[in-house]
Amino acid sequence: MKTIGFIGLGLIGGSIAKAIRKFHPDYHILAYARHKETLAAALNSGVIDGVLEKEDERYKICDYVFLCAPVEYNIEYLKYLKTVISDSCIITDAGSVKGPIHEAVEKLEMDHCFIGGHPMAGSERSGFSNSSDHLLENAYYILTPGGQVSLNKLTEFSELVDSLGAIPMVLTAEEHDFITAGVSHLPHIIASSLVNLISSLDNDAEYMKTIAAGGFRDITRIASSSPVMWQQICLENTKNISTVLDEYIRMLIQIRCSVDNKDADQLYQLFAASRDYRDSIDVTSCGLITKAYVLYLDIVDEAGGIATIATILAMDNISIKNIGIIHNREFEQGVLKIEFYEEDAMKRGAALLKKRNYIVYER
Ligand SMILES: NC(=O)c1ccc[n+]([C@@H]2O[C@H](COP(=O)([O-])OP(=O)(O)OC[C@H]3O[C@@H](n4cnc5c(N)ncnc54)[C@H](O)[C@@H]3O)[C@@H](O)[C@H]2O)c1
Numbered sequence: 001m002k003t004i005g006f007i008g009l010g011l012i013g014g015s016i017a018k019a020i021r022k023f024h025p026d027y028h029i030l031a032y033a034r035h036k037e038t039l040a041a042a043l044n045s046g047v048i049d050g051v052l053e054k055e056d057e058r059y060k061i062c063d064y065v066f067l068c069a070p071v072e073y074n075i076e077y078l079k080y081l082k083t084v085i086s087d088s089c090i091i092t093d094a095g096s097v098k099g100p101i102h103e104a105v106e107k108l109e110m111d112h113c114f115i116g117g118h119p120m121a122g123s124e125r126s127g128f129s130n131s132s133d134h135l136l137e138n139a140y141y142i143l144t145p146g147g148q149v150s151l152n153k154l155t156e157f158s159e160l161v162d163s164l165g166a167i168p169m170v171l172t173a174e175e176h177d178f179i180t181a182g183v184s185h186l187p188h189i190i191a192s193s194l195v196n197l198i199s200s201l202d203n204d205a206e207y208m209k210t211i212a213a214g215g216f217r218d219i220t221r222i223a224s225s226s227p228v229m230w231q232q233i234c235l236e237n238t239k240n241i242s243t244v245l246d247e248y249i250r251m252l253i254q255i256r257c258s259v260d261n262k263d264a265d266q267l268y269q270l271f272a273a274s275r276d277y278r279d280s281i282d283v284t285s286c287g288l289i290t291k292a293y294v295l296y297l298d299i300v301d302e303a304g305g306i307a308t309i310a311t312i313l314a315m316d317n318i319s320i321k322n323i324g325i326i327h328n329r330e331f332e333q334g335v336l337k338i339e340f341y342e343e344d345a346m347k348r349g350a351a352l353l354k355k356r357n358y359i360v361y362e363r
């Protein structure tokens with residue numbers, strides 16, 4: 001039996017708490033969050049057992065404290081925690097940047113009890129209501145132990161992460177911040193700047209926005225992420241982001257030259273090399289991103305059409321996560337998009353619907 005404290009209970013804090021509740025139902029979970037409604041929802045749904053105040057003596061009984069507020073705010077809690085936690089407590093965070101919190105931890109001489117944490121899973125949505133007990137499933141969970149952390153503590157925390165279905169990986173804070181600048185921070189900047197570019201190039205009738213199809217959507221989903229979170233990440237990982245941005249700008253200039261010069265070989269190389277590298281990425285370990293089990297199907301637009309499909313699936317105990325009509329260039333007529341919770345449910349659903357002569361697209 002362990003006691004786990006949370007400060008911040010949004011998408012990530014909520015998902016970690018839900019996973020702990022699922023895999024360790026006997027653990028005692030306490031939380032502090034700025035919004036009382038969040039705490040009420042977590043308490044009512046049984047995810048947490050009790051509510052903490054911002055400063056609260058009960059941090060003393062915690063075996064772990066998870067800091068799950070935006071990066072800069074997490075640092076503000078360390079000073080107080082230092083005065084209350086027990087010797088055996090492990091403080092961890094979920095922040096997307098590790099350098100600044102490790103600097104603060106060292107200054108406060110807390111690096112014997114701090115293990116930075118960063119689940120490489122997430123979503124463009126925020127808040128406890130969007131958290132889920134399977135967000136961490138198969139996701140790499142980076143651990144950045146403080147310089148004085150004992151091997152026992154690191155092993156214990158690593159085992160906890162593993163028990164939640166995630167894959168622990170130990171890195172230094174410096175390695176972490178350079179790597180995430182490349183694979184996470186730069187992609188968010190690219191997505192947001194591309195969306196802003198299109199918004200400024202579009203005409204009054206918004207033709208670009210109207211016809212934007214799969215390509216634009218795929219590369220810009222993350223442009224809907226929390227502006228506060230990304231503002232803080234850019235302010236905290238400035239040097240690494242600037243370095244990878246420089247490399248990216250250099251590459252874009254090369255590409256513009258290839259386009260201007262109609263350099264067929266260079267252009268082919270651009271797309272062939274990216275395809276080969278992208279196809280070599282192991283897509284089984286990407287948190288929620290790969291957990292979208294979706295089918296598309298043609299249906300006649302008539303009253304009761306959707307209800308009939310929902311009934312066919314429900315009769316086989318198949319739950320639908322999301323359902324809606326989508327219109328875009330890929331599917332000229334518009335199709336019904338059905339999202340499932342699990343791959344097996346999606347496969348069974350596809351088979352059932354095909355048997356009833358629906359045209360089903362699986363992708
Ligand atoms: N969103 C992602 O995809 C993702 C993935 C991995 C890690 N992270 C990191 O996890 C952390 C939380 O991100 P999130 O996506 O859960 O954000 P979120 O907005 O969903 O949740 C943030 C939580 O922190 C609380 N909060 C905000 N300011 C606070 C403060 N000053 N004191 C206490 N609580 C405060 C909010 O009320 C909310 O409960 C961030 O550090 C982020 O860098 C995010």
Ligand SMILES: O=C(O)C(=O)C[C@]1(C(=O)O)C=C[C@@H](O)C=C1
Pocket residue numbers: 095096119120121122123124125183184185222225289
């Ligand atoms: O899937 C998403 O929406 C995410 O942006 C998740 C994502 C990322 O992959 O960049 C975002 C921030 C993190 O710190 C970790 C994961």
